[in-house]
Structure formats: structure tokens, C-alpha cells
Amino acid sequence: PAAQPERPLSIVDESWEILDPSPDVRAMFLEFNDMFFWGKLSGVEVKWTSCVDIAVRCFFFLFPQTLLHEMIHALLFVTQNNRDRDGHGPEFCKHMNRINKATGTNITIYHSFHDEVDVYRQHWWRCNGPCQNRKPYFGYVKRAMNRAPSSLDPWWEDHRRTCGGAYTKIKE
Template sequence: MPLTDEDAALQAIGNLDPLTKEQHDAKEKIDAILNTEDPFIDIHELFALYNILYFRSLLLPRVEVSWSNRLTLCAGICELVRDPNNGNKYSSIRLKLSEPLLKYRPRSDVINTLLHEAIHSYFFITTSWSHSRGDDGTGHGAGFLLLADAVNNHGGYEVTVYHTFHDEVDSYRTHIWQCDGPCRSQAPFFGLVKRSMNRAPGKTDTWWARHQDECGGAFVKIAEPELSKDQVERLSGLKRAGRQKNKIDAWVEARRETKAERGPLAQEVEELDEPKKRRELSPPCLPAKRPKATVSCPICEADVAEDSINEHLDVHHPP
């Protein structure tokens, strides 16, 4: 029978008193790293040391630590990896930290997040992948709380149950839809769905059926991030033209709104002033050319422009 989270937590806690020489050495190296003022840390080096100090040297090499630039909903995550050569059973873990959410946070947030996910990894490995989801279904049950509290007390850390940084998460939710039904006027969401990925609300969302029954409105996209230069260049000519049309439509609409905000009197003055503006912008009219006076050549009697008669005589009737 596999260990429970509580049993695994007690084994790790019992390993902290007394510390072995290897644990002492790991703690000294950790303290040396944390005593520097360098805001950047090597998560791989720290993880290896924490593995020795707190997790009975059980995490490596089964846990792979890395930064993720696509993880934008939470600061860290444990991905369980199956082995197709062993009956598709779980065999290893990818521990990922969110680069977008953590890169501007204090160094302590990175360390606490690393320890938080390391605790989850420890429970997955020691309980034969049956890590308890706890009363709240998130994996932060009694065993997690026991071990997190012990780590915090031992090293002065602040490992908490949750490590989502709401302001940072929201800043990456740049794809926004709003419902055109009744729920758009209801708190707390006002019909808004914000996502970091371009995935429109639909049947795959757990709340979709309830929304259809209670509201029935359709979601319309109202905001999205600007495309990069490379993304714009990859667009087809038709799509690129459509984007340009949208920009022109938005400019026209903004101009209409500006006129509306200025009021009817300002619009009336502007309309009265339009002919003057057109006159100012139009190119100046050139004076009409008058026909040149002609005279009859005294020799050949041909009609010749008055100012060209001498040239005509020199060319056609030389002396």
C-alpha cells in the first residue's frame, strides 16, 4: 500500500533533525546563495540543494526543472510524464516555473514557488503518484500543509498554498470577449472572458452549458494583442487588408465620437467652416489662357502668331 501524503511528510520532517553532513553542506551552500544581493538565481542549482536538504534526495533525476514562457495562469506547475515503454505509467515530472509571471517579482517569490512545486513533486514520487488532492481538490491537504510549515520554520521561507499573482496574470490575459446577453450587466464578471490564448468561449468550458441556459448571449471579441511584425508579414493579403479596414473604420468611428462629444454647436460651426477649409486645401486656380493675336504674313499670307512673325519670316522667307 502506497504512503499517504501525511506519512511522506512526516518522513521528510523526521529527516531534518538531526541533519546529515550532506544536508549541512547543502544548507551552507543555500545560505551562501541567499545571502548575496544578486536578484537572479540558478533554479537548477537551488533545486539540487533543496532536494538534498528537504526531500531525502528523491527528486533527482526524476524531476526536470525549467522555465516556461507559455505558463501565464499560475507561477508554477508539475506536469506528470508517462512512459510508453512501461505500460504508459507515470515515470517522471516536469517542474515548470512561469517566466512571464516571475521575472519581475522579488527573488523570494521565485524561491517560494520552486519549493511549493518541489513539495508536490515529492508527494507524487513518494506516494506512487497517488498524491492526495485534499479537501479542496488542489493537492494542498494536510500532508502538504505539514511539510510546507516545516520547511518554512526551518529555513525562514514563506511557502503558501497558492502562488498566483493576480496583477501579473491579468496583464497577460489580452484576448477579451464580452457577452451581448443579460450577463454583461451582472457582477462580478460583467460578461467578460479574458484569456492569454486566443481560444474563444465555447462548449469545452465547464460553465458553458449553464451560461447558455441562464443567459443565452453570444460572446463577441472586443480586444486582442497587437500582432508582431513577423505575424503581420505571414498574414495573407486578404487578412492584411481586413486589418487595415478595421483600423480605418475605428478611426472614422473615433472621429464621429469626438464630434459628438463636442456638441451640436461645435458641429454646426465646423460644418459652416467646411467651404472655407475646402478653399484652403484646394490648389489655387490658374488664370485662363487668352488666345494669342495673329497676323497675316506679308509674303505668304499665312496666319502667324503676332509675337512669332519675325521668326516665321527668318525661317520661311530668308532675305
């Protein structure tokens, strides 16, 4: 049965989370399943998609939000056979808002901390040179500010030597 909290639900600042850097994921899953998902997810396995991302979120104590995000996908799969992990439509948002409201969490539609930060990077440039096909940037520069790549960038000289292409603005 679900734990009955005496004070308003707050799952982000529970002391055990802060004390234990690797909380028992399965136990948390089962507890959230009772509290927020009507026990419908008992048959679902907790699966890691990105350990690094999880580690980053643990560090910022955002882990429960990541788990709840995945559990909403699991719910949509169990109840509507919706396997679309990129689907963050009205159904997803309904549950996201419901749980955020009840708990003060900040579950988002983003799958990684990086994606969350990325939405603020609205100014994009792309190189027309061979670095288009190279890891890790594939020729993209994405910035929050409208500051075009230039010789002021510490990597400019390195890029000129290894690629030699020119940047053009592709999105703002």
C-alpha cells in the same frame, strides 16, 4: 551532499540571490532536494508553469519559496503518486510547515502571487451584461473593500458604453 549551514538556515536572504537575478534553478533544486526532501526528487525535472509569475516572484526575492512549493508537489507525486497540483491538503501543509519552520520561508498554498493577493478580495460583484463572456474580467469585480462598482470608477463610463450591464453582489 547537502551544504551544512553554520548559522540558522536562511534561504531567502542569501546574497547570491540578490546579486543574481536569474539563479541557477537546477543547482538550487538539487540543493533543496538534499536539504529538505531526502534526495527523493533527483529524477524530477524543473518545469515552469508561469514565467511571468516566476519573474514577479524573483523580483520580490520570493523565488526559493515558489520552487519549494513546486518541490512539495513533486514529493507528493514521487511518494504518493499524487498528481493533483490543486491539492494543498494536510500532506502538503505538513511539508510546507516543516520547511517554513526550518528556514523562515513563507511557502504558501497559492500558485501565483495574484492568487495570494486575491484571497483578500472577498467582496465580489458580477455584471449581468455581455461582458460576462469577455476577457479579461468576465464581468467580475473583486475587492477587499465593500465598495460597489459605481460611477466613481474610472472605467465605469467605458463599461457602460461597451457592455451596459448591471452589477450585483454575488459574494462577501
